[in-house]
Structures are given as C-alpha cells and as structure tokens.
Amino acid sequence: MMLLGTQNINSRNHLEIGGCDVADLAAEFGTPLYVMDEKAIRDKCRAYKQAFAREYGDVDIAYASKAFILTAMCALVDQEGFWLDVASAGELYTAKRADFSMGKVIFHGNNKSADELEMAVEYGVKYVVVDSFVELELLSSIAEDAGKTQGIMLRCNPGVDPHTHRLISTGQEDSKFGFNIRNGLAMTAVRQAVAAKGISLEGLHCHVGSQLFDITPFTEAAPVMANFIRQVGDETRVEIEVLDMGGGLGVRYLEEHNPPSVAEFAKIVSESVITAVAAAGIAKPRLILEPGRSIVGEAGTTLYSVGPIKEVHIAEDPGVRTYLSVDGGLSDNPRPALYDAVYSAILANKAGNEPTKAYTVSGRHCETDMLIPRVLLPEAKTGDLLAVQTTGAYNHAMASNYNRFTRPPVVFVMDGKAELVARRETLEDLVKCDVVPERLVKDSPKV
Ligand SMILES: Cc1ncc(COP(=O)(O)O)c(C=O)c1O
Incomplete structure (x- = not known):
C-alpha cells in the first residue's frame, strides 16, 4: 500500500x-x-526553496495556482516565501483577496482579455507573461494609458517534446502557447517588445509540459533558452535578467510510480541552466520555477x-x-x-x-x-x-x-x-x- x-x-x-x-x-x-x-504542502515548498537555493542560488519559486487555488492556499504559499503564478482574472482576484504581494505575481495565459490586462496593470503584478503579438500591442497601450511601465516576460516555445500526455504537452513546436524560437517569431516579438511603450522586457519564459517523470526536456530546453538570451543581447543590446523555466515535475499516483525527487529535479535543472549559460557566454540569469502539481498533488x-x-x-x-x-x-x-x-x-x-x-x-x-x-x-x-x-x-x-x-x-x-x-x-x-x-x-x- x-x-x-x-x-x-x-x-x-x-x-x-x-x-x-x-x-x-x-x-x-x-x-x-x-x-x-498542510504539512506535506509546506514540506514540498521548503524542499523546493532549499534545493534550488543550494543548486542554483538566485531563484524564486512561484506556485502555479492553477493546480489548486483558494484564498487560504495563496496565504499559505505566501507564508512559505513563494511567488504566485496566476492565469486568469479569477486566480488574480483570489491572490488579491489573500493580500498576496503583487510584486511576486506572474500573470499567464495565451488569450488574456483587455479587462484582465487592465486588472494586472492596475494591481501592479510583477510580470505579465506575454504570449502573442495581439497581447503585446494591447498591453503596451493599456500600460501607457495608465501611465505605467509593466514588466513582462515573453513566453517562448523551445521546440522540445515533453513526452507526457498530449493535453498537458506545451513545449513542442506545434503548440498554442508562446512564440516559436526556431522560426524567428520569438525574435520578432523581442524587437516589438523593446520598441513598445509602456512595457519593459525583463525575462524569457518556457514551460515544456506537466506530470514529467523524465527531466530530459529541461536539459534540452535550457541551451535553447540560453542561446536565445545571447541572441537577444547581440541583436537588441537588451540584457535578459530573468529566465523562467516553468513547472512540470510529476507526482506519484500509483505505488509503482517513481518521479524524480525535488532535490534531483533541482540539481538537473540548475546544472542544465548553469552549463547552458556558460556555453552561451552570458551572465547567469535569475531563475524562476513554477511548480504546481508537485507542490499539492500528493x-x-x-x-x-x-x-x-x-x-x-x-x-x-x-x-x-x-x-x-x-x-x-x-x-x-x-x-x-x-x-x-x-x-x-x-x-x-x-x-x-x-x-x-x-x-x-x-x-x-x-x-x-x-x-x-x-x-x-x-x-x-x-x-x-x-x-x-x-x-x-x-x-x-x-x-x-x-x-x-x-x-x-x-x-x-x-x-x-x-x-x-x-x-x-x-x-x-x-x-x-x-x-x-x-x-x-x-x-x-x-x-
Ligand atoms: C505556464 C505554466 N507554468 C506552470 C505550470 C504548472 O505545471 P505543473 O503543475 O506540472 O508543475 C503550468 C501548467 O500547466 C503552466 O502552464
């Protein structure tokens, strides 16, 4: 049992x-x-913080609230020193009700509405993760009209197969999410973001998939992202300071399941990013992770x-x-x-x-x-x-x-x-x- x-x-x-x-x-x-x-949730939060602090150093862990969100859950992860990833007005509103610091909130979604973007700008979320050209333009005008500069990350598609169920695979090239790096769309998005008013490009994001037992997709995505950060620097002189590698670590549903531990995951992801940025010849970015399932699933x-x-x-x-x-x-x-x-x-x-x-x-x-x-x-x-x-x-x-x-x-x-x-x-x-x-x-x- x-x-x-x-x-x-x-x-x-x-x-x-x-x-x-x-x-x-x-x-x-x-x-x-x-x-x-509750103890199991807190233990997982602490395992994440300790393991990534040990293996990488400059890391923020954002709980992906889509996995399980209630006002009390936002308050709990806040107490644990986590950031929060939200993907709708409802999740953002719940965070606000929990008095979650908006300076630690990341706002996701491949089709955010104008109302949601206005709300994010008004609340002052740390990053909006921009997922399309339409959103880039819309957010730029909303932030400019509000007289603010909104920090953004661009969601990139690293073209990596996560080897998981097709409905929770997101990092492969054929995906509704993000800007494709390989075909040049991500670079076009960077140029538009740099030129746009009201927004400040601070980070790049990718999320390869969920319920992963095999961490290889992270080791494949890290060099793609690091090389792209260098390309962005070379072509636009913008130094990307933040790299968000998303969530995805799997959990145990059956006795015979054997997902990697948080410590193993942190070691491999950290080593992959450290090796990739060294090879790309860029400064080590601040790293963000967005685990959801592995914090609350079990x-x-x-x-x-x-x-x-x-x-x-x-x-x-x-x-x-x-x-x-x-x-x-x-x-x-x-x-x-x-x-x-x-x-x-x-x-x-x-x-x-x-x-x-x-x-x-x-x-x-x-x-x-x-x-x-x-x-x-x-x-x-x-x-x-x-x-x-x-x-x-x-x-x-x-x-x-x-x-x-x-x-x-x-x-x-x-x-x-x-x-x-x-x-x-x-x-x-x-x-x-x-x-x-x-x-x-x-x-x-x-x-
Ligand atoms: C952008 C993003 N970040 C994080 C997560 C959380 O993934 P997981 O629950 O597998 O850790 C998801 C899940 O779909 C996601 O889309």
Missing part, C-alpha cells in the same frame, strides 16, 4: 492524515471531501462514501467486474475522463486489511464516469469510506457542477486539527446566477 505525506494507519485501523482520523473528518464535514495535508486525498456495490454477471463471462459506486465522480475529479488519469485508493475505515478483491470505482454521474478502472481493496461494504489518493492537483481546481452537484468542501489538516478552507456549496449556490425572464415566471399573465 502507498502512504503519502503524513498518511498513516491508526490503532482503529483507519487512515489518518495530518493526525486526523478520516472517519472523524467524514463525520464532521460529510463526503465527498477534499483533505489537504498532499490531497478525496474521501467518498461507498454506495451500492454491484457484481456484473455476463452470461459468457460471469463475475467479470464489481462496480463500487462512490458519492462523487466526474464533477469532483474530471482527470480520468480527460486524460485517462490513474489513481490509487485505500478503504479508509479498514485501512490495514488485506486487499483481496478487484473493484471498479465509479462515480454517480449520468454517464460511465469511472474514477479507477481496477483497484485491489479489502472486501468493501456500502457505507465504507474510500480515500482516493494524490487528488491535490487539478481536482478541486477543475471541479464542476455537472448534474448540478454541489462542489465538495476542502479541509486543511495538520497536527490533529482540521480547518475548513472552502465550505461545501449549497443548493442555493447552484441557482444564484440563474435568471428567469418574466415571461417564464410560473403563471405569468404575459404568457
């Missing part, structure tokens, strides 16, 4: 996270419930109550499958449907029992929403508690109200204490944006 972070099996044979018995958490907060292991566990358990008997193949239905599914975790994502689970109220039976864990949406196609568990009964592991990243953040399900609450657990950081949505929340035209109001005389 795989136990992550502070997960443990206690004397009641129950799964415990952050010193909290998950059966008690389910009784107090209901299910489904997202449980975030720290999250989703608790579900087990509902009906059905043996499927097909005449030709009896007992072919046992469906174990849980009280959530596609709406709280769309990743299996999106990416064929894989997960491990623990029968949390019988955590130490021998896993003897294969189950198919399905959700309760109006389609075949399978959370886990096959997992070995102890003999399960309706009313048991199922803990699906490694659900901290891109789960709550990607949750929806499909079938008008209310989104589950989130608790932070640490040192035996559980604190609500997002309450469960109510039925009233679900209808609060609905508008009924007068002619559709029941018994309206106008019909």
Whole structure:
C-alpha cells in the first residue's frame, strides 16, 4: 500500500492524515471531501526553496495556482516565501483577496482579455507573461494609458517534446502557447517588445509540459533558452535578467510510480541552466520555477462514501467486474475522463486489511464516469469510506457542477486539527446566477 505525506494507519485501523482520523473528518464535514495535508504542502515548498537555493542560488519559486487555488492556499504559499503564478482574472482576484504581494505575481495565459490586462496593470503584478503579438500591442497601450511601465516576460516555445500526455504537452513546436524560437517569431516579438511603450522586457519564459517523470526536456530546453538570451543581447543590446523555466515535475499516483525527487529535479535543472549559460557566454540569469502539481498533488486525498456495490454477471463471462459506486465522480475529479488519469485508493475505515478483491470505482454521474478502472481493496461494504489518493492537483481546481452537484468542501489538516478552507456549496449556490425572464415566471399573465 502507498502512504503519502503524513498518511498513516491508526490503532482503529483507519487512515489518518495530518493526525486526523478520516472517519472523524467524514463525520464532521460529510463526503465527498477534499483533505489537504498542510504539512506535506509546506514540506514540498521548503524542499523546493532549499534545493534550488543550494543548486542554483538566485531563484524564486512561484506556485502555479492553477493546480489548486483558494484564498487560504495563496496565504499559505505566501507564508512559505513563494511567488504566485496566476492565469486568469479569477486566480488574480483570489491572490488579491489573500493580500498576496503583487510584486511576486506572474500573470499567464495565451488569450488574456483587455479587462484582465487592465486588472494586472492596475494591481501592479510583477510580470505579465506575454504570449502573442495581439497581447503585446494591447498591453503596451493599456500600460501607457495608465501611465505605467509593466514588466513582462515573453513566453517562448523551445521546440522540445515533453513526452507526457498530449493535453498537458506545451513545449513542442506545434503548440498554442508562446512564440516559436526556431522560426524567428520569438525574435520578432523581442524587437516589438523593446520598441513598445509602456512595457519593459525583463525575462524569457518556457514551460515544456506537466506530470514529467523524465527531466530530459529541461536539459534540452535550457541551451535553447540560453542561446536565445545571447541572441537577444547581440541583436537588441537588451540584457535578459530573468529566465523562467516553468513547472512540470510529476507526482506519484500509483505505488509503482517513481518521479524524480525535488532535490534531483533541482540539481538537473540548475546544472542544465548553469552549463547552458556558460556555453552561451552570458551572465547567469535569475531563475524562476513554477511548480504546481508537485507542490499539492500528493498532499490531497478525496474521501467518498461507498454506495451500492454491484457484481456484473455476463452470461459468457460471469463475475467479470464489481462496480463500487462512490458519492462523487466526474464533477469532483474530471482527470480520468480527460486524460485517462490513474489513481490509487485505500478503504479508509479498514485501512490495514488485506486487499483481496478487484473493484471498479465509479462515480454517480449520468454517464460511465469511472474514477479507477481496477483497484485491489479489502472486501468493501456500502457505507465504507474510500480515500482516493494524490487528488491535490487539478481536482478541486477543475471541479464542476455537472448534474448540478454541489462542489465538495476542502479541509486543511495538520497536527490533529482540521480547518475548513472552502465550505461545501449549497443548493442555493447552484441557482444564484440563474435568471428567469418574466415571461417564464410560473403563471405569468404575459404568457
Ligand atoms: C505556464 C505554466 N507554468 C506552470 C505550470 C504548472 O505545471 P505543473 O503543475 O506540472 O508543475 C503550468 C501548467 O500547466 C503552466 O502552464
């Protein structure tokens, strides 16, 4: 069995996270419930800071908030001395609500709206990562009109294959993101940025992909970026001071997964950049990293109550499958449907029992929403508690109200204490944006 972070099996044979018995958490907060292991998150933040400080020196680590964002999460990473990567007005607004220092915020997106750019300039974010020529012009006029100079990075496409799922691959040449270095578009963007009013080109950015177990794409991207920094210096006399290498480190979803540790990742990325800048003959830039999944992924566990358990008997193949239905599914975790994502689970109220039976864990949406196609568990009964592991990243953040399900609450657990950081949505929340035209109001005389 795989136990992550502070997960443990206690004397009641129950799964415990952050010193909290998950059966008690389910009784107090209901299910489904997202449980975030605060110590595990803080440990990851510290591992990143220490490893990169040791291996590289001048580094800022920005948490990629798209992985999991709540006001409390912004406050937590702020306490850990992190920067923040946001990619929408909503993420930026959440950061503002957390009173996150805007001088440590990086604003991303391949199609930011004028409203979002105005908001970023007004808030005074440190860098807008410009992703298109349209955005370059728009941002320049917005900042100029506001009488400000907005710091920018240019998102570059290094033309590197990240060897991960196609939907989370971004660094290859055929991508909607960034300016292609090889075909010269990135250099054109640099020239336009240097000539534009209201903006100041300070850095270059690339992000090759997500859930990477193989760090080779970083070692391939580093020389491309370093050579481009030199080319920019040679052709425009602008010295690029900041290099942002994005996020991407993978996490453990299954026991057999073996992603590189943060220390290994920091060593290889740092060495690649140091070697590449030396070879390119340029000054060592300040480095920025933007990890998301590897900060929160393994720290999250989703608790579900087990509902009906059905043996499927097909005449030709009896007992072919046992469906174990849980009280959530596609709406709280769309990743299996999106990416064929894989997960491990623990029968949390019988955590130490021998896993003897294969189950198919399905959700309760109006389609075949399978959370886990096959997992070995102890003999399960309706009313048991199922803990699906490694659900901290891109789960709550990607949750929806499909079938008008209310989104589950989130608790932070640490040192035996559980604190609500997002309450469960109510039925009233679900209808609060609905508008009924007068002619559709029941018994309206106008019909
Ligand atoms: C620009 C950028 N930075 C950082 C990240 C975070 O990646 P990860 O969660 O894999 O660390 C992403 C994820 O898509 C991204 O697009």
